[in-house]
Amino acid sequence: MSNRVAVYCIDYYPSESGYSFAFQELVKGLLEHEDGLWVDVFTPVPLGSSAEVSQERLRVFRLNTPGTIARVRYVRFLWATFIRPWLCARFIVARAKSEQYRFILFESLDDYFVARFLPKRLRDRIIVRVHATSETEYAVWGPGFLQRMKFRVIRSLLRRSIRYIAATSAFHLAFVKRWYLNEDQLLMADKRFMVIPNSVPTHPRASHSSAYPDNRINFLTLGRMDVLGANQKGFDDILSSLALLPAESRRRVRFTFIGKGSERARLMGIARVLEPAEIEFIESLPNQDVSRRLHDSDCIVLASRYEGMSIFALEAIAHGRPVIFSDAGGIADLVDGNGFRYPAGDAVQLSHAISRFLGLSNNERCALAKRSLEVASRFTSADSARRLMGFARLMGP
Template structure:
């Protein structure tokens, strides 16, 4: 099968990591894959050199968008893909518009959230819904959220959970020690880790306010935040205003996330909204205790193998962090083992790739009526 994957960019994010991993999985199983992005550098990329990467180098202007669309149209016509699978809102809408003037055998649009941050985007989805053959989202909750917001008719979207490489995301005691030494942490200092783009969706102010409540802990923990984004300056200023600047480190983009997860004692997700919560599954695969906000599909991921709190409630988040840090070593080990077992059984990359491939090849999977 010839598969054309289209995504807005290859910045560091859950959707981008999933798409590059799917590309690797597809070519490993004998499919021909081109991965197209509209703009930006390759902050993440497939590991298999057989995946062909194309950057449309789209500029933020009407002429820049038109030029990129012409390039993409030429690529589609020359590659003759059996299926085109686009990911994230901008790629989804643009590829639908392009289908008005470009023949496509099968078009699958994949969303990765329950909230697209604006009525305009949901309206754009609704008006162009008929141009897609199938839509997917990363959790049943996210599917239902799209239906409630009128982005598409009920029954037009499937839930396909994100998958992770459970052989890469595994606890490593040697890497734990290496990273903790790099960070200058004492052996008995607890380390909290958060991973994700510094944007409104991740609600890092919620995390910083919760973290500021932990002064009463016998050993004051440290917090590391991995990722970058438009809110970095504001978040650094907020940490300073709460008097925790010396205990919070913003590491920016890192490419050793599994190792950082091994180094932490607790993984925290403070999001206001999510689609699936890929980083939560990755941390669980590394046998890490997790405290997360109950948003999007996160409850489906965590189950009983972690702590869930309401979104936008820093008091509840802080209390859950304290409870998790107070676990005995025995309880911590049992919780970590249960977390990994849950992820391996439910959210392996292979299972996710097989589900996507089944959708790619099934012309009658969802009616367009």
């Protein structure tokens, strides 16, 4: 049996997106916890001026950086949708001839045409790990031609070509079975399924002690603030929940929003009328500064209407922070005695959860923070790597 595997990552280092961190962590887990395994990462992400990832038994192949012709207005669509994925697939095919990969892991099906353009002999060795909203909720219900095409191609791949289907949460594995496989019992009996969660390391500065010198409680949330992002992340629900608090409770709230997009100015306008709450909007921060903000916050709020296994949510518990999360998708699995969970989209219940947190004693908040670290310990790269390799053994030699 080959000791080399391939991982296709639509996003990867040096990008600082949640996808990128999730993919990097699984690759790291494979290399650290599977003795003798070699990993080839294929990614369309250009390296730019950054130094390449250097890790024993890892090779990174940067695929098809567009030339000048790909920037031409009438060529851009064809390049992004068809030509680049076809070239990526051809490169993977060429490498697979010499390497005989044990399997090819597709980290998400967002780049669905790359998988579609592979020959059947390689599609038979694909494991796909479904991550989140862009390949599930957006693909199924998103408007426009591109979303309809994406849904149909992914459905065809999962129904006809790909037998080994993983997801980062039980919620999205069930989503795939319902919306892509139509809960066809005979079809699903021929598929193999596995939950392989995202993971993050416990942060070295994580602690579960906090002080409140000005009696303000620091809340933090993060997400895109374009129309789709703002709707998904429930920022209006957060602001509505703060409006429902009595003035004496709002006086104790210091709430930070991190994100940029077309809805940011509108959200800031709403926030101005919520005094005496102290509300700050930060457009963007590098990951190390987000980490500092997490460490300095008293409670992390994620009010998503729909969500995958959010890296931001995992980072929150890995920093030892109490949480208030909606029960949407994969983040529901991250609340277990370390904070409060409420029905997605219910601003009244979110307001109650914030009020309950404000009413806790310092010792009670510290206990929630300690529990977050315990919950985070369930989501390790070692466990995710073991699940993936165990799943792959079902393919045989």
